[in-house]
Amino acid sequence: MKVLFDSSPISRFGVEVGTNEVVLAQDFSCMVFMMEEYLALGITEISIPSSHPQAKLISSMPRILAEKVEVVNDYNEILAAGRLLHHCRAEIGATYDEADGRIGFKKETPREIRELVVECHGIVRRLAYGFNRQANVELLSSRSLCKLTELRQTITDPNERIAIAQLEGVLSKTKDYTFDAVKPQSDLPMALLGSLDKLINDPSYISYSRAVSHLGPGERGQAAMTDVRHYGRVIKESKIAELLWSTMVVAVSVLGVQVPSFVDAGRLLPERRFPLLLDMKAARQRAIANWVSNCKDSAPLNLSSSNREIVWLRPSPSIEASVAGSPHTSMGKVGDLLAILKEHDDLLEKTQGAAGDRL
Known part of the structure; x- marks a missing residue:
């Protein structure tokens, strides 16, 4: 069974030494733990689009895991999403990078509109990727259906509204699977498959x-x-x-x-054929729990480098798994974050006090 890998990075807090400035960074180190959950569920092939940042980290994985992963050029799927949702971007003056699918917004664009447009592009790309590559995808059809409907109601171009309505028709005939094992899905009607094929490939x-x-x-x-x-x-x-x-x-x-x-x-x-739409939230939560237990003191794994000396705070035990494609990332509960910051301040005061006594 082939599944499209879709693991959102976790946000990490750190404190710069000297200035005591709080910084935020993306951490991709949970990626391996998520892939372990895939294998534990009987998934034999993991597909990663080449445009994803995680694709550049495959070489650093254990060989036994890397052999299960294929990196696939998703340029056609990026173009499909860009073509299908051209007018929704044009109406708000947004730009689209066809190299990696990133969207640029004007400063005055409301946050809610930004998040909606980004998520709907992600929905189209996942559907196109799963359909073209015959890879099952992590996607909640009920949530996706609501987001596409919301986007369609904000667009004035009739052709684009009709196209989105057809995607809604496809998703309305599917259901989510809480993924504990491989489960069959009945085929979509031929007419809906044909519509999806034309929308993303013609x-x-x-x-x-x-x-x-x-x-x-x-x-x-x-x-x-x-x-x-x-x-x-x-x-x-x-x-x-x-x-x-x-x-x-x-x-x-x-x-x-x-x-x-x-x-x-x-x-x-x-x-x-239409891919399975998988609800992997339980697997995501298990992966995060394992990550929290094993990566308390490690620096974030990301693709950027910095000369700043930063002490990374331990992750909050109340971090929750995000929904695939959601623009929001859980950072834990406020009480836990405040406790972690106080823990750091207490340690800093203790260290500075000890240094002063030595002087």
């Missing part, structure tokens, strides 16, 4: 700008593959398809042409 399906509507050969090829999958599903779902195919095989064989059997032809069709 650049001509919705023309948002002159640049998008001017299609090159590569994009026409993508549209053709979408049609092949559509007609492939039609053929395979037809009750008389096997009889018709067998008749054609006999007729064509008379001419000395080798034609694959119906079963072989079905395998050759580049068909895709």
Whole structure:
């Protein structure tokens, strides 16, 4: 079973030596603990998009774990999200980086709108990635449905509203699985699969700008593959398809042409199915609990470097797992954070007092 890795970084507090300034940093060290939970649940393949910061940390993992991980170029999925939600960004003057999918906002853009736009882009990218790569994704369909509906109600462009409505239609037919073991999911109706395929893979399906509507050969090829999958599903779902195919095989064989059997032809069709949508919150919480127990005194694992001397505070025991794709990160309860800061101040006073006695 293949699953898209989606572990949000944990925020860590630290105090700079000398200035006593409180600093905040992202910590990716919980990544390995989350992957351990994946393996414990029977997941055999972990897929990480190349645009994720964690992709650069694979080489530092234990070899036995790194062998389970594949880094996949997600450029097409970034383009799909950018194309599908072009007008929602245009209406608020936001920019989009097609290299990594980052969105830039104007200073006056309300925080609620920023968070909504970022989360909906993440939803589209996860759906596109899971569908194109046949990887199951950590995504709550109920939450995603609410966020897409909320975004659609803020957009004035009719084409974009219709496109988002189609995504809502796909999600409305799915359900979340609390992931304790691999569970089957019934197939979505063929028409909904076809709509999703066109939305994320056919650049001509919705023309948002002159640049998008001017299609090159590569994009026409993508549209053709979408049609092949559509007609492939039609053929395979037809009750008389096997009889018709067998008749054609006999007729064509008379001419000395080798034609694959119906079963072989079905395998050759580049068909895709909708991924499982997984609720991994319990696994996330177990990973965070293990991380808190094992990484109390370690410095954050991140991709930036600094010459500042910082004492990193122990993580709060009340940190809770965040929902996949949510812009919010738990840092624990206020009482725990205040206690940790007081603990640091007491230790600092004790250390300074001891240094003064020696002098």
